[in-house]
Amino acid sequence: DNCVTHHYRTLDGSCNNLVNRDWGAAGTKYGRLLPPNYSDGIHAPPKSVTGQELPSARVVSTTVFGRKDVPDPNHTIVMMQFGQFVAHDMAFTGGSLNPPCCDDGKVSSHESHCFNIPIPVDDPIHSSDGVECMKFQRTLTDKDNELNENESNQPAEQITVVTGFLDLSLIYGNSEKELDSIREYNGGRLIMEKRNGKEWPPHHPNGDNVCYVETPGETCYFGGDPRLNQSPDLTILHIFYIREHNRLADILSQLNPNWTDEKVFQEARRINIAQYQYVVYYEWLPLFLGEENMYKAKMLYYKDGSEYVNDYDASVDPAVYNDHSSTAFRYYHSSIEGHLKLMSESRETTETLRISNVFLRPRILEKDDNYDSFGRGMATQSFQKADKNFDIEVKEFLLRHLKKYGDDIRAIDVQRGRDHGIATYNEFRELCGLPKATKWEDYLDLISEEDLGNLKSVYPSYEDVELSVGGILESRLDKTVLAGPTYQCIYMKQFYKTRVADRYWFETGDEEVALKPDQLAEIRKLSMARMFCDNGNNISSMQPNAFITLNDENKVVPCSEIPAVDYTLWQEEKVK
Ligand code: HEM
Numbered sequence: 001d002n003c004v005t006h007h008y009r010t011l012d013g014s015c016n017n018l019v020n021r022d023w024g025a026a027g028t029k030y031g032r033l034l035p036p037n038y039s040d041g042i043h044a045p046p047k048s049v050t051g052q053e054l055p056s057a058r059v060v061s062t063t064v065f066g067r068k069d070v071p072d073p074n075h076t077i078v079m080m081q082f083g084q085f086v087a088h089d090m091a092f093t094g095g096s097l098n099p100p101c102c103d104d105g106k107v108s109s110h111e112s113h114c115f116n117i118p119i120p121v122d123d124p125i126h127s128s129d130g131v132e133c134m135k136f137q138r139t140l141t142d143k144d145n146e147l148n149e150n151e152s153n154q155p156a157e158q159i160t161v162v163t164g165f166l167d168l169s170l171i172y173g174n175s176e177k178e179l180d181s182i183r184e185y186n187g188g189r190l191i192m193e194k195r196n197g198k199e200w201p202p203h204h205p206n207g208d209n210v211c212y213v214e215t216p217g218e219t220c221y222f223g224g225d226p227r228l229n230q231s232p233d234l235t236i237l238h239i240f241y242i243r244e245h246n247r248l249a250d251i252l253s254q255l256n257p258n259w260t261d262e263k264v265f266q267e268a269r270r271i272n273i274a275q276y277q278y279v280v281y282y283e284w285l286p287l288f289l290g291e292e293n294m295y296k297a298k299m300l301y302y303k304d305g306s307e308y309v310n311d312y313d314a315s316v317d318p319a320v321y322n323d324h325s326s327t328a329f330r331y332y333h334s335s336i337e338g339h340l341k342l343m344s345e346s347r348e349t350t351e352t353l354r355i356s357n358v359f360l361r362p363r364i365l366e367k368d369d370n371y372d373s374f375g376r377g378m379a380t381q382s383f384q385k386a387d388k389n390f391d392i393e394v395k396e397f398l399l400r401h402l403k404k405y406g407d408d409i410r411a412i413d414v415q416r417g418r419d420h421g422i423a424t425y426n427e428f429r430e431l432c433g434l435p436k437a438t439k440w441e442d443y444l445d446l447i448s449e450e451d452l453g454n455l456k457s458v459y460p461s462y463e464d465v466e467l468s469v470g471g472i473l474e475s476r477l478d479k480t481v482l483a484g485p486t487y488q489c490i491y492m493k494q495f496y497k498t499r500v501a502d503r504y505w506f507e508t509g510d511e512e513v514a515l516k517p518d519q520l521a522e523i524r525k526l527s528m529a530r531m532f533c534d535n536g537n538n539i540s541s542m543q544p545n546a547f548i549t550l551n552d553e554n555k556v557v558p559c560s561e562i563p564a565v566d567y568t569l570w571q572e573e574k575v576k
């Protein structure tokens with residue numbers, strides 16, 4: 001079928017590109033920066049260049065990476081949490097959130113990878129007898145499906161189940177059908193349930209199996225992305241954007257009483273996505289990539305004002321890079337804070353919770369003032385420095401209530417890079433214009449002697465070092481950037497394409513889809529702080545930049561002082 005231009009985005013992302021209808025759509029292959037590195041050329045995980053097996057991912061994790069608590073004094077947990085939100089908008093390889101443990105603990109075939117995991121000696125909750133078996137389920141590839149039908153020599157490519165665009169697919173779902181189950185079909189709103197005078201996402205129909213419930217029927221939310229219950233702070237961001245949609249729908253309905261439910265819904269969705277894209281690019285990403293770097297690379301243009309930017313490039317395939325989402329972007333698992341502070345309006349800590357105690361337990365948000373208290377805490381407390389240390393709460397205790405011990409996010413990420421055949425660290429150095437190493441010592445330009453020693457102790461050859469490992473160990477040459485040069489290069493390529501390959505990008509002047517210039521100028525007033533003010537229960541004060549910790553230029557002020565969008569510009573001129 002040919003694509004027909006439409007004023008609003010499709011739900012599954014199809015026909016964003018009018019010639020290649022599937023580009024960026026849900027259910028399509030990831031893109032790749034470098035060809036896959038499978039040991040059989042088709043879909044088996046890589047081996048050492050010496051022919052040996054690579055060391056177990058868990059051994060890499062325990063040998064090369066640490067668990068030290070190193071807060072980053074400049075950035076809040078919102079900076080990390082919004083990152084996960086953006087990651088979930090761009091990528092989901094499907095599969096299970098909590099892979100079951102293997103029966104025998106033996107390392108097995110390509111189909112799964114099981115490891116005996118030594119439990120750390122300083123483990124505060126388990127006795128020393130612990131060796132746990134951890135199973136990594138391979139994510140289903142194109143090749144797996146194909147192999148059942150015929151023999152082919154094409155290397156495997158993984159499929160993403162979400163749209164690659166920054167289109168809040170995690171709020172609205174990735175198909176008309178998914179949206180249908182969460183739309184109220186009244187006043188343009190998304191379904192919410194009212195409890196204690198507040199609106200909460202609807203109950204998950206299969207909540208007792210999806211969430212970690214203590215009593216059957218306990219609150220477990222249903223939304224546009226199944227990962228929304230994972231941790232309280234992630235759930236809060238989901239609720240912010242659902243409430244924002246309904247807030248916008250109510251405002252638009254009041255301004256335009258003649259609009260149909262459909263019209264209100266689509267316009268609210270369009271504004272919500274525009275505000276979100278603005279926050280992602282102008283407020284959040286610059287803190288990772290460096291604002292100047294982004295302006296130079298033509299990823300940013302106007303922080304305010306009504307100027308359009310017409311940089312849509314129909315020749316760019318928006319498919320999210322596998323190299324980015326399966327490996328490079330997961331670096332920020334290192335910035336996860338394992339102990340979440342709950343805070344009062346005066347930003348005093350009222351309680352501190354271990355994140356491993358609240359995974360998949362969203363009901364905690366509806367208790368007392370928790371929804372606001374978690375929110376204020378997330379906007380005040382520092383995140384962990386992005387470095388080689390991963391918080392013990394996710395490096396040893398991830399989803400621990402579902403199994404005997406817990407998972408190690410670092411080991412999972414290393415393993416996932418292998419399953420997806422991501423090219424090696426050295427190959428990415430070359431792609432990114434860094435000198436390609438011809439011996440171990442060549443890595444010393446960016447990696448410390450100590451870290452190099454650890455790498456040597458696990459990998460048979462310097463050529464075996466994985467992107468998921470080497471990239472994290474690089475020192476930051478550019479102090480405005482929160483990563484070393486190789487990951488930075490991958491992020492820049494990814495986020496450049498994420499904007500120019502989106503025909504519906506909020507700054508476009510394209511007649512068919514553009515906001516009016518004065519509306520665009522209003523969108524450019526929004527901030528993450530405003531989202532807290534408008535969508536908390538009773539959050540009445542915020543610092544202007546929610547991603548940055550409190551300081552003299554970023555003090556907590558009453559919400560009335562945080563700039564807000566004037567939506568009266570969406571009132572249709574009265575015809576007659
Ligand atoms: C509380 C915080 C977080 C937790 C508990 C968490 C946990 C997880 C888990 C369990 C997976 C699936 C791993 C697998 O089986 O392959 C995953 C995937 C991923 N995470 Fe996180 N994560 C968090 C925050 C973040 C942040 C801050 C980022 C980036 C800024 C991020 C980026 C990603 C990406 C890109 C994926 C791959 C998605 C896919 O392709 O399916 N995560 N995370």
Ligand SMILES: [Ca+2]
Pocket residue numbers: 089090162163164165166167168169170
């Ligand atoms: Ca998306």
